[in-house]
Amino acid sequence: MGKVLVLNASYEPLNITSWRRAVVLLIKGKAEQLENNERFIYTDFPLPSVIRLRHYVRVPYKEIPLTRRNILERDRHTCQYCRYKGEQLTLDHVIPRSRGGGETWENLVTACVRCNVKKGNRTPKEAHMNLRHPPRRPYSSLQFELVKHTRGNLNQEWRKYIIGI
Structure with a gap:
């Protein structure tokens, strides 16, 4: 019903x-x-x-755990660079870990494998890739x-x- x-x-x-x-x-x-x-x-x-x-x-108040599943759900199972929807999704650090980017809601986004490899160890600005939605805590x-x-x-x-x- x-x-x-x-x-x-x-x-x-x-x-x-x-x-x-x-x-x-x-x-x-x-x-x-x-x-x-x-x-x-x-x-x-x-x-x-x-x-x-x-x-x-x-x-x-209940803290929402930072998990892969929750990041995918927040981003609606869509690559935040090219809008790809599918099974082959990864998590991308907006500011790479090697540059001090941490595991936070504001630094993790859903990305397809192709976009994640293309971005590499750079920021989205350096890679000339725009985020569809800025990442934030739900x-x-x-x-x-x-x-x-x-x-x-x-x-x-x-x-x-x-x-x-």
Whole structure:
């Protein structure tokens, strides 16, 4: 039936949950429905697409681990130099390790093998290769899930509640 975006009382994205869990929160009065996808569970009960909690939930900050998988997900499995999408992707250091570039969110990007070899031990400027998007630390791990669930024409009603995607 679909997934439901859960917003905190402050309208910030909090979670993605199943439609069943969302309906339980609505019935218990813990949330209100903001959007629906024009499908109905019962005659007068539309299937929720976006709900908002009635009371603010404090969420502790959680560091997102710097892993190959997370870098690929952040860059949407696309070479940041030539936009190649495929299986043959590597990680490239924007500032090479030999020049003091470290293993950080801001220094690692996804690159195809061809572009990685072409760039070599140079900076993108020296290699005359432009980055499509400057690398940055993701806002939250929820951002990865939101990107996945809003690709193409999926869950378009979520977009007005999401910043930076």
